[in-house]
Amino acid sequence: MSLLRAKTQDVFNEPACEKNRGKDAKARKEGCSKPLTPGAAAGGCAFDGAKIVLQPITDVAHLIHGPLACEGNSWDNRGAASSGPTLWRTSFTTDLTELDVVMGQGERKLFKAIREIKEAYGPPAIFVYPTCVTALIGDDIEAVCKRAAEKFGLPVVPVNAPGFVGSKNLGNKLAGEALLEHVIGTVEPDDAGPYDINILGEFNLSGEFWLVKPLLDRLGIRVRACIPGDARYLDIACAHRARAAMVVCSTALINLARKMEQRWDIPFFEGSFYGITDTSEALRQISQLLVKKGADPEILGRTEALIAEEEAIAWKKLAAYRPRLEGKRVLLNTGGVKSWSVVHALMEIGIEIVGTSVKKSTVEDKERIKQILKDDNHMLEQMAARELYAMLSECKADIMLSGGRTQFIALKAKTPWLDINQERQHPYAGYDGMVELVRQIDLAIHNPIWRQVREPAPWDCQPAVREELPSTKSETATLHAVQEFAGTTADDFGEC
Template identity: 95%
Template sequence: MSSLRAKIQDVFNEPACEQNRGKDAKARNKGCSKPLTPGAAAGGCAFDGAKIVLQPITDVAHLVHGPLACEGNSWDNRGAASSGPTLWRTSLTTDLTELDVVMGQGERKLFKAIREIKEAYGPPAIFVYSTCVTALIGDDIEAVCKRAAEKFGLAVVPVNAPGFVGSKNLGNKLAGEALLEHVIGTAEPDDAGPYDINILGEFNLSGEFWLVKPLLDRLGIRVRACIPGDARYVDIAGAHRARAAMVVCSTALINLARKMDERWDIPFFEGSFYGITDTSDALRNIAELLVKQGADPEILGRTEALIAEEEAIAWKKLAAYQPRLEGKRVLLNTGGVKSWSVVHALMEIGIEIVGTSVKKSTVEDKQRIKQILKDDNHIFDQMAPRELYAMLSEHKADIMLSGGRTQFIALKAKTPWLDINQERQHPYAGYHGMVELVRQIDLAIHNPIWRQLRKPAPWDCQPAVRQELPRTKSETATLHVVQEFAGTTAGDFGDR
């Protein structure tokens, strides 16, 4: 536990963050995330954050040492995609019970589980995750992992991030520390070159990174390791031989990027692949960093040629949507890097941003939003469901982009909604991803179902007043017969 405490303090003291450097020692030790409320871990605990960062490593066995519920609640927390191995989708847990805790069988059960995974799957590595229960009862997963690695001849990596130590963001960073301590630098690639890079904080949601990687391939840039999206263990083990790195989500793995720069001289920058301008800037920054690290300067010209070609294609496709979407109002209820990158991307085609959430954004993210929107009134830290509903029902936005948790607020307000968080089904990164995002917004806003849904219900409509026309003699006689018949009773018929 003392080693875990030291790691947490080290993560909070992050020199790569300008705001963190400006704090005093007491404020720095508190970190940037809000403390967890006991029993309210739905927003993500440290264990959940560590699992998010490491589970997309696709050929690794991920073993959760704790009760069954911990694995059940964290298994499908990201819609990452794999181009090959499927072992990462296999749910593995020691499934500790009350009897195991009372009898002190946790470590023995963990060792047995590692052996069974080795025999059944033969993975290149096993990641073992500590949880609240096993940390509180004092199971030494680091000692067990070390002994199992010696016994079975494979890498067994302890991930010491029990949920109670902090928020999901802290778990992200502790996962990066585990990679740095036990994985990165343990294998030497035999094909290292001057155009090798690392991408950190890219999760390949819905296969997004597969829209970006072909651009890098055309420039002759090889992704040594994408951490964690569609990653392989051996690639991450050799990631220390990259020449430059790009950090996609700084709140997750900024500590990993900084320490790799300190140990192996791998400079990094923070960028985004959302939107045309941001994608182009990211490609330029990658090329410039590689040149500074010794690559041939001719790559700068090839990069500009590629950017000009891809931007022309993307803008030609987007031209068909601009007349239909220009002036449309979008409410963004998301966070992190998307809070500013998607804002910039949408404004490029004339869409108006009426509000964006900065709930999980860093101070740098918030500053970028202010520079883009030029107005603090469109920025909110957190909006209650009632306020969201009021804003949408009053038609202050034409569509809301958010995660699945708030989709029913939009549907109740009869407002189009598009999933932009980790559960999304469409990739939105790169040039083609931007076109797809705009296409999905257009489909959602102009779906004819909304026109039908917003019509008043038949029982809410006032009945139309009919104009009485003069009746003929035969019609009048028929009416009298009907009225006379309506006034009769069953007894009348019985008497007859």
């Protein structure tokens, strides 16, 4: 427990974080997590954050040491995609019960589970995640993993991020620490080259990194390791021989990028693959870092040629959507890198941003938003569901882009909604991804269903009465009988 506390405090003291550097020593030890409000959702625990970062490593067995519900709540909670192995989609847990806790059988059960996974699946490595229960009862995960690795001849990596130590973001960073301590640098590649890079914080949601990788391939740039999207254990183990790195989501793995630069002299920058301009700028910065590390400067010219070609194709495709979307108002309820990169991407085709959430954004993210929007009036620090509903129901936005948790607010306000977070079904990265994002926004806004649902309901309208007089006495008597029963006269009936 003391070792875990020391690691947690080390992660809190992150020199690469501008916000952290501005704090005093006492505030820095408290970390960045806000105190939880009773009755409110915590937004994920450290264990959940660690699983998010490590589970997309596709050929590894991920073993959760704890009660069954911990694995049930965290399994497959992101739309990451794999181009090969599917072992990461299999759920492994020691399924501790009350009897195991009372009788002290946790460590023995963990060792047995590691052996069964080794014999049945033969993975290149096994990642072990302690949970709140096993951390509190004092199971020595480090010792069990070390003994199992010696016994079975494969890496068994302890990921010390039980839920109670902090927020999901802290769990992201603790997962990076586990990779740094137990995985990265453990294998020496025999094919290292001057054009090898790492991509950190890219989760390959809906396979969107596959829209970016062909661009790098055309430039002769090899992705040594994409952490964690569609990654393999061996690739991550060799990641220390890359020449440069790009950090896509700084809040998740900035500590990993900084320490890899310190240990192996791998320079990094923070960028985005969302939007045409940001994708082009990311390609430029990657090429420039490689040149600084010894690559042939001719790659700079090839990069500019590729950018010019791809931008021309993308803008030609987007031209068809500009007349339909120019002036449309978008509300972004997301966070992190998307809070500014998607803003820039949408403004490129004339869409107006009425607000963007910065609840999960870093200081650097907020500064980028200010530069793009020219002010901070559209930055929403925190918006309650009632306020979000009021904003949408008053037609201050034509569409909301957010995660699945707030989709029903938009639907209740009869406003189009598009998923922009990890559950999304469409890839939005790179040049082709930008075209796809605009296409989905166009489909959502101009879907004819919205015109129908905004019309008054049939039961809110009074039926109109025919102006023609009844042709027979029987019809007249029937009409008077109906009117008398309803307590109305013909004059009371109006048009809808």
